[in-house]
């Protein structure tokens with residue numbers, strides 16, 4: 146992995162201490178960082194950075210994004226170009242392996258994804274023990290961590306696991322997560338599962354497992370396959386976002402890939418992160434049910450002092466239009482035209498976007514549509530229920546999680562992640578007499 150280039154030195158002046166120099170590093174895209182790895186050892190102080198807004202947790206060669214310019218590159222390729230000219234399985238290979246697959250690599254990859262599509266039959270029975278209405282993200286995380294019981298070869302200390310085992314686990318997980326997602330949907334609607342087929346490519350196989358049934362053939366429309374490929378591609382990675390950071394942090398304890406990814410799934414579930422695509426549709430449905438106009442909604446958000454959010458808007462990094470939102474919006478228009486679909490919620494979202502972009506409240510706060518604003522409308526048009534929207538996000542994000550887990554494992558500086566804190570609790574104190582009684586009394590109670 147290429148390393149950042151040492152350039153100048155930043156000098157930190159702390160009262161009572163000699164000025165200290167800290168190396169400034171420059172990344173391959175020109176971004177710069179101050180290497181604070183030895184800050185505490187040199188100064189006795191730690192850096193406090195709520196939300197890690199100003200903290201780089203690692204050097205990474207996977208994805209570059211520029212929040213001010215709205216740039217997103219996967220291994221150097223613009224996401225716009227990949228969404229238009231590539232397919233999700235190739236982009237997954239690119240993220241995990243660092244280059245686009247040649248013809249032989251593409252065939253091997255496709256064969257591996259096919260070979261690993263089935264779940265162990267014992268795992269299929271897990272679904273029948275989840276309660277009706279179980280959220281698919283809970284099932285997804287439970288099933289993924291369970292894979293480590295069926296495929297224990299990655300459970301040992303990761304340093305001793307060769308590349309071949311990791312690549313096999315990557316292909317296995319990419320293929321099986323798609324099957325788990327479809328099975329969890331079938332469980333939620335009480336239908337029998339549909340097994341993967343070797344004659345169908347990745348996305349078509351997923352659609353067939355989701356929507357075909359013994360009594361109802363499903364026509365796999367190329368326009369739908371194209372739209373899902375685009376959606377999976379734009380979700381495939383996004384550098385150190387919340388769920389990817391969870392995968393890296395859990396992975397730093399040297400757990401196996403499945404456990405680290407299960408942690409990422411749980412982080413993605415949150416409504417401020419991957420759960421936002423479901424929240425956007427629920428927000429629009431609530432507006433429709435209450436007869437609330439986009440104009441009224443915008444005013445409510447502005448006057449709520451942060452209590453009411455315009456879901457699908459805003460981003461921790463993008464302070465301009467999320468480039469993925471533009472791609473998803475176009476995919477939405479293309480699909481609706483092809484399927485001749487009309488959804489009043491789409492009209493509502495379009496007017497919400499138009500009003501928000503023209504409103505100083507949003508502009509002053511650099512709030513623009515993010516990847517979640519239009520994705521749910523596409524899933525709705527395909528027939529995917531909103532409870533599955535974040536599962537769709539996880540299917541797309543999986544290659545990014547795997548790539549970061551693998552990159553971290555290969556980084557010699559990648560240590561157990563253990564942030565520090567600034568303690569503001571009570572000083573040293575001892576048990577008061579009546580507290581000792583309580584402790585003694587507790588011992589007596591325990592003895593009963």
Ligand code: SDX
Nearest residue numbers: 383386417418419421451454455456457458459460461510
């Ligand atoms: C994803 O990190 C990634 O890369 C994530 C992701 C990925 O691919 O992995 O891109 C996927 O998670 C996209 C984001 C999806 N989440 C949402 O759509 C939920 C709604 N958005 C907000 O929760 C919010 O915008 C965040 C959390 C996404 C980002 O918020 P920040 O950068 O922490 O900004 P902030 O919370 O400090 O807000 C700044 C101001 C505040 O107002 P003031 O206190 O200055 O008056 O903007 C306001 C906020 O109240 N604000 C919003 C808002 N988002 C921020 N007000 C209304 N609606 C919103 N959506």
